[in-house]
Amino acid sequence: MKIIHILFLFTFISFTICHASVNDFCVADLKAPITNSGYPCKPVKSVTSDDFVFHGLVAGNTNNSFKLGVTAASVTNFPALNGLGVSTIRVDIEEGGFAPMHTHPDATELIISIQGEATVGFVTPTGVYTKVLKSGDLFVIPPGLLHFVVNSGKGKAMGYAAFSSENPSTQITDLLLFGNNLPSDLVAKTTLLDLAQVKKLKAQFGGSG
Numbered sequence: 441m442k443i444i445h446i447l448f449l450f451t452f453i454s455f456t457i458c459h460a461s462v463n464d465f466c467v468a469d470l471k472a473p474i475t476n477s478g479y480p481c482k483p484v485k486s487v488t489s490d491d492f493v494f495h496g497l498v499a500g501n502t503n504n505s506f507k508l509g510v511t512a513a514s515v516t517n518f519p520a521l522n523g524l525g526v527s528t529i530r531v532d533i534e535e536g537g538f539a540p541m542h543t544h545p546d547a548t549e550l551i552i553s554i555q556g557e558a559t560v561g562f563v564t565p566t567g568v569y570t571k572v573l574k575s576g577d578l579f580v581i582p583p584g585l586l587h588f589v590v591n592s593g594k595g596k597a598m599g600y601a602a603f604s605s606e607n608p609s610t611q612i613t614d615l616l617l618f619g620n621n622l623p624s625d626l627v628a629k630t631t632l633l634d635l636a637q638v639k640k641l642k643a644q645f646g647g648s649g
């Protein structure tokens with residue numbers, strides 16, 4: 441009985457060790473199609489130190505109506521993140537700019553404020569949670585909740601955000617409502633907005649109808 445136990449334990453440990461060494465990492469093979477469990481792995485023998493470094497998390501272009509620049513390092517441009525459940529963005533917001541109301545349905549977002557002043561917040565069916573962030577402050581957005589960032593200070597605001605997903609999705613409320621060809625009268629009726637306002641926002645967000 442004892443020997444069987446020991447044998448069993450040994451088999452279990454060997455299996456665990458082998459399993460761990462095979463799965464230390466799974467650098468994405470971006471040429472292969474993505475699956476429900478991420479990208480397939482690049483062969484370990486072709487993985488090098490270079491796979492684990494990302495260059496260029498620099499300021500994004502803020503020349504847009506939001507005065508918002510976003511640069512992302514996620515699995516699609518940093519393949520070593522495949523399967524690791526983390527990614528990051530750099531966010532630059534010029535004075536007066538903002539990140540419009542949006543959600544990340546599949547990821548927690550940890551905002552790391554580096555420069556300037558930003559008012560951030562999220563809403564739930566029962567509460568409103570907002571804060572003014574200064575350099576060195578963190579703010580966490582629970583997954584799936586509607587949130588925003590506004591540069592509420594003088595000069596530029598800059599920070600980073602870390603996500604609990606290597607490939608977080610983003611749904612921007614205004615783009616969903618006004619950036620497609622859903623007929624304006626349906627949008628107006630179902631949002632209680634004036635038709636004229638809907639048409640104005642559709643023009644701004646590239647929608648039609």
Ligand SMILES: *[C@@H]1O[C@H](CO)[C@@H](O)[C@H](O)[C@H]1NC(C)=O
Pocket residue numbers: 503
């Ligand atoms: C900003 O974008 C507009 C139009 O998209 C363009 O006309 C303008 O030259 C750009 N400004 C800068 C500083 O790049």
